[in-house]
Amino acid sequence: MLGHVPSGALLQSAGQRAVRSAHEDSSPAQISVKIINITQSFSLMAQAKIQAKMSDAMSSKFSRTMSMADRSGQLLESLDQLEMRVEALRETASAMELERDFILEMIQSIQHGQELRNISAGEREELSLTANRLMGRTLSVEVSVGVIRNSQQEEALHKATSVIDAIVKKLLDDMAAGRQQLLSVHAACVTEATLIPIDQKFQALVINCALEDQKKIKRRLETLVRNVENAENNIKIMDHQKLEDPKTNGSQ
8 A cells, every 4th residue: 555645746746757748759849838838737736736725724724713712702701700709709708707797796795785784693604704705716707808999998998997996985985975976977878868967078088988898887887886875775774773772872
């Protein structure tokens, strides 16, 4: 069985046979004409073969381009799916962060609530130990969702945080005055209509913050408002009990 012979070699062999055939039984003039015809014929064949090769090359290139487009589309689809998973991850982490803060708030509410004072000392000690243990375990869970901010948002967040920190300090010194300021800045973060005067400057700061930071600022203020209300209720209950205590009033 013969092996594969390159097409160029086949053309060359065919040309040699054609030239030999042209020399056989021909005059010099006829040989010249035949050779010219043979040359033109093989020139056309060579050009046709070159064009065929160029066409194959273009077809191959076009095929590669389509393949690259397909791969690019698949990669883009994969990235789109990953983007949805990333957003789901951030939402889940944010929900866990909220759950952690809520648990901490509930534990603190029990620790400082009036109910803990209405039980025996032994039970109160046991419950306090359990609450402290739960507090420690909850604090050991660290969940954080980073926020991408520009310079303006960074500055707005810093100023808004400073305002809230100053209110917290004021609450410790003068709860009544601090409460009014707290309610004013809290009103700046809610969409519902309120009779409480809105702190316009603080509202402008919050608007310039990143959306995630706006939500965190609102949650922090809501927690502070609840804590202040609980503290006021506890103070009222304790003061009421003191007034009703016969030993305190000097009666038997």
